[in-house]
Amino acid sequence: MTPSDLLSILPLLVLVVWACALLLVDLWLKRKGVTAFLAALGLALTAGLALAQAGEETTAFGGMVALDGFASFLNVLFPLSGLLGIAVAYGYLKRMNIERGEYYSLLLFSTAGMMLMAHAADLVVVFLALEFLSLPLYVLAAFARPRLDSEEAGLKYFLLGAFASAFVIYGIALIYGATGTTSLSGIVAAIEAGSLGTSGLLLTIGAALFLVGFGFKVAAVPFHMWTPDVYHGAPTPVTAFMAVGAKAAGFAALLRVFVTAFPALDADLTPVVWVLAALTMFVGNVVAIAQTNIKRMLAYSSIAHAGYILMAFVAFGNPATRADAVASALFYLVTYALTSYGAWAAVIALEKQDPSAGSGQAASGLEINDFAGLGRRRPALAAAMTVFMLSLTGMPPTLGLVGKFYLFRTVIEAGQVWLAVIGVLTSLISAYYYLRVVVVMYMREGAPETTREPWLDFTWAVSALATVILSFLPMALFAWASAAGVMGF
Amino acid sequence: MTGAQILFLVCAGLILGSAVMVVTARNLMHAAFWLIAALFGVAVVYAILQAGFMAMIQVVIYIGAIAIMFIFADMLTRRDVRESRAQIGRNWPVAVLLGLLILAGLTALILAQPGVGRVAPALPSGLDPVAALGKALVSPDAYVLPFEVASVLLLSALVGAVYLAFLKKQ
Numbered sequence: 001m002t003p004s005d006l007l008s009i010l011p012l013l014v015l016v017v018w019a020c021a022l023l024l025v026d027l028w029l030k031r032k033g034v035t036a037f038l039a040a041l042g043l044a045l046t047a048g049l050a051l052a053q054a055g056e057e058t059t060a061f062g063g064m065v066a067l068d069g070f071a072s073f074l075n076v077l078f079p080l081s082g083l084l085g086i087a088v089a090y091g092y093l094k095r096m097n098i099e100r101g102e103y104y105s106l107l108l109f110s111t112a113g114m115m116l117m118a119h120a121a122d123l124v125v126v127f128l129a130l131e132f133l134s135l136p137l138y139v140l141a142a143f144a145r146p147r148l149d150s151e152e153a154g155l156k157y158f159l160l161g162a163f164a165s166a167f168v169i170y171g172i173a174l175i176y177g178a179t180g181t182t183s184l185s186g187i188v189a190a191i192e193a194g195s196l197g198t199s200g201l202l203l204t205i206g207a208a209l210f211l212v213g214f215g216f217k218v219a220a221v222p223f224h225m226w227t228p229d230v231y232h233g234a235p236t237p238v239t240a241f242m243a244v245g246a247k248a249a250g251f252a253a254l255l256r257v258f259v260t261a262f263p264a265l266d267a268d269l270t271p272v273v274w275v276l277a278a279l280t281m282f283v284g285n286v287v288a289i290a291q292t293n294i295k296r297m298l299a300y301s302s303i304a305h306a307g308y309i310l311m312a313f314v315a316f317g318n319p320a321t322r323a324d325a326v327a328s329a330l331f332y333l334v335t336y337a338l339t340s341y342g343a344w345a346a347v348i349a350l351e352k353q354d355p356s357a358g359s360g361q362a363a364s365g366l367e368i369n370d371f372a373g374l375g376r377r378r379p380a381l382a383a384a385m386t387v388f389m390l391s392l393t394g395m396p397p398t399l400g401l402v403g404k405f406y407l408f409r410t411v412i413e414a415g416q417v418w419l420a421v422i423g424v425l426t427s428l429i430s431a432y433y434y435l436r437v438v439v440v441m442y443m444r445e446g447a448p449e450t451t452r453e454p455w456l457d458f459t460w461a462v463s464a465l466a467t468v469i470l471s472f473l474p475m476a477l478f479a480w481a482s483a484a485g486v487m488g489f
Numbered sequence: 490m491t492g493a494q495i496l497f498l499v500c501a502g503l504i505l506g507s508a509v510m511v512v513t514a515r516n517l518m519h520a521a522f523w524l525i526a527a528l529f530g531v532a533v534v535y536a537i538l539q540a541g542f543m544a545m546i547q548v549v550i551y552i553g554a555i556a557i558m559f560i561f562a563d564m565l566t567r568r569d570v571r572e573s574r575a576q577i578g579r580n581w582p583v584a585v586l587l588g589l590l591i592l593a594g595l596t597a598l599i600l601a602q603p604g605v606g607r608v609a610p611a612l613p614s615g616l617d618p619v620a621a622l623g624k625a626l627v628s629p630d631a632y633v634l635p636f637e638v639a640s641v642l643l644l645s646a647l648v649g650a651v652y653l654a655f656l657k658k659q
Contacts, residue, residue: 005629016641023648062630102652109645116638124635132642139649154653177599198601205598 008060008067011049011075012115018042019108026101033090039104040086043079043111050075050115055483059121063183066121066487073330073484074118074252077337081244082111084341084459089237091453092348096235096363098144106136107241114249118256123172123182126253130168130217133249134161137242141234153233160216160226168213174206187261204268210257211272217250218306221280231299236351236363239295240344243302244337251309251333255326258316260487266317273313274419280307281426289433294347294368297433298340301392304430305336311407311423315414327478327485328403328410334477335391335403338470342463343388346381349450349460350374365449368437372446381450381457382441384464389434391467394427399471406478493537500537504530516571517563525556539612542619 006013022042026035053072060067085107093099113133120126138161142154176182178199179190190196196203215223231239262269284304291297309332315325350365364370375382391400404427411420470477507527514520528551535544578584599605612618625631 002629009634020641020644061634062628064632064634100652102648106645106649106652109641109648112641122635124632125638128635128638128642132638132645135642135646136649139652142653145653177602197603198598199603202598202602205595 004058005060008053008056008058009065009119011046011053011079012112012119014049015042015046015079015108015112015115018045019105019112022101022108023105026105029101032093032099032101032104035101035104036086036090039108040083042108043082043086046111046115047076047079047083050079054480063185064122064125065116065119067119068487069484070252070256070326070330070487071118073480074248075115077248077334078111078114078118078245081241081248081337081341082107084463085237085241085245087455087459088240088341088345088348089235090455091451092235092237092351092456095451096144096353098235100143103140103143106140110134110136110140110241110245114245114252117249118252120253120256121184121260123175123184123257126257127165127169127172129249130165130253133246134165134217137161137238137246140238141230141242143238144235149233150235151233153230156226157230157234164213164216164223166213167209167216171206171209171211171213174202174209176206178203178206184257184261191261191264204265207258207262207265207269208272211254211269211276214250214254215276218247218254218309219303220276220306220310221283221303224280224283224303224306227303228296228299231302232293232295236295236344236348239299240341240348243298243340243344247302247306247309248333248337251329254313255316255329256487258313259322259326263317263319263322270314270317273310273316274416277307277310277314278419278422280304280310281423282307285426285430285433288430291433292368293366294371294437295366297368297437298343298347301430301434302340304426305332305340305392307426308332308404308407308423309336311411311416311419314416314419315410318414321410321414323482323485324410324413325485326487327481328406330484331474331478331481332403332407334481335399335467338463338466339388339391339398339400342384342460342467343392345456345460345463346385346388349378349381349453349456350448352449352451368440369444370446370448371437371441372444372448373441374446374448374450375442377448378450381460384460385441386438387464387467388460389437393431393434395431397468397471399467399474402471402474497534497537500530500533503527504534513576515576518560521556521559521563524559525552528552528556538609540618542622 018039019042022035022038025038026032029035050072053067053075055069056072057068059065086104089103089107093103110133113129113131113136116125116132117129120129138154138158141157142151144150145154172182175187178196179187181187181190191203212223216226219227231243234242258269281304284300284302284307288297288300288304291300309329312325312329312332315321347366350370351363352365353363371385374385387398390396391398394400394404404423408420408423411417411423504527507523507530510523511520511527514523528547532544532547532552535541535547626636627633
């Protein structure tokens with residue numbers, strides 16, 4: 001093992017060691033706030049180290065992992081999303097009486113799994129990273145036990161996650177059977193050698209099963225059935241972390257594997273991805289209209305956004321648009337991460353434990369109608385929530401518009417005009433349920449009880465400001481995402 | 490047909506039959522024992538493939554540890570080990586049809602692969618597969634990273650399981 005091997009995954013190593021140490025240190029800490037602070041420190045350090053790696057391009061451990069623009073971009077995004085996951089949870093865990101040190105170590109482990117996913121250049125590592133990021137999330141979803149809905153969320157997520165893993169591993173087995181290797185560069189070499197013959201079909205089926213497995217992870221229709229229940233039942237900070245992190249990691253795996261290894265399967269897989277993207281956008285947005293609970297509405301919104309990002313995949317086989325496809329997907333992931341964290345933070349500010357229901361019961365304050373009167377009671381919070389809803393719809397002056405514009409442009413350049421039309425139409429549909437929240441906040445009378453916590457307020461305020469400011473100055477982020485669009489395995 | 494082929498067919502029948510019993514047995518204990526039978530069949534298949542070490546590991550880990558843990562967990566946590574509700578959903582005919590179709594398709598595909606039906610060459614003499622496996626697991630250019638990741642993964646799973654299993658003291 002050369003030092004350069006270790007250096008290339010240094011941020012990941014630091015985070016894993018930090019998480020293990022935090023497990024031990026937490027035993028002696030009476031105040032869990034200190035644990036939260038230490039966990040945040042570790043994530044900040046990791047993000048800093050990942051940032052310092054920008055521009056490097058190498059492979060390590062005999063081609064198992066790659067360090068390139070794609071990996072270093074995501075390796076900054078994941079720890080930052082973990083940081084926000086701690087910021088929104090800090091007060092919430094205390095308030096809901098579930099403050100335990102394990103939250104922070106499990107969150108760190110899950111983040112490490114996501115970072116490994118960004119590095120993965122071998123299907124064995126992809127699978128291990130998938131399990132590494134998912135297992136802590138299953139536990140986090142059930143973190144509020146013995147609250148029944150939280151336990152249900154954890155169990156459902158676990159069962160469906162295991163089911164999805166089976167698809168992934170079946171796909172990997174068939175890919176291995178067809179090409180005789182699990183390394184992405186080896187798969188490319190086997191395809192280019194052109195000696196696959198009937199194995200070509202086996203490879204396509206393997207890739208399709210891989211897509212199905214990760215379709216579950218990113219909550220694409222028709223593999224989305226678990227999403228509303230899990231997002232609804234899990235403690236809200238976990239939902240926020242899961243909606244952003246797990247989705248981004250799932251797309252990281254799909255982007256890396258499809259763009260580097262499977263462009264040759266373009267003709268067979270693009271129609272499949274096309275249908276998946278269209279269905280996901282349509283079902284997510286239409287079913288969201290019927291929701292009265294804000295968590296379920298945001299869950300369907302998260303499904304719909306998986307559809308928008310999937311649109312970028314129809315461009316993956318076209319060499320001219322491939323780099324743009326990756327860059328626009330990453331750009332949209334950042335957009336979605338900022339906006340969605342902000343929206344979830346606003347939900348957390350309104351959520352409270354139902355005093356009449358006892359500790360085993362669900363929280364209240366989660367209906368969309370509970371936002372009535374927020375514009376009068378908390379003008380800043382209501383304004384921020386308005387920004388998030390506009391951004392999720394894709395309206396100016398928010399980052400959501402820029403992200404969607406970039407995505408649609410890539411899709412049209414790839415020659416899929418109809419898919420872009422479906423995207424625009426479903427965005428119009430989505431305006432109905434996003435703007436309904438705004439209408440309820442400003443036009444209806446009500447006296448919502450909200451929580452003021454410094455870190456929570458920090459999260460939504462920063463997210464809202466970034467969503468607006470970055471929409472006027474998107475070039476830096478744009479350039480960075482473009483640099484990440486080039487993958488060197 | 491050679492002796493190994495007959496042995497394989499018997500084992501395959503045993504694995505599939507036991508696997509069906511695992512999911513259909515109403516008594517959880519019986520299901521656990523059928524699982525042991527299926528795992529044992531897989532161990533024999535490993536032995537037929539000349540992977541003696543894997544066969545041994547299969548018996549020691551899967552039968553010796555994991556299946557026994559299942560049985561312990563069943564006995565310690567459940568008062569009644571029988572499943573009283575329906576085990577098969579309403580849509581089972583569709584699922585069976587879909588499963589059979591996929592099975593037929595994949596079988597046809599795999600049979601069409603070059604090299605099917607060829608007899609596997611014997612291992613070269615002097616090759617120590619266990620040593621090769623061990624070296625691959627710790628070699629930096631092979632599987633040391635996945636190996637280490639698996640250990641951290643298991644640690645996080647352990648922490649999670651302990652968190653879920655122990656109730657917080659009120």
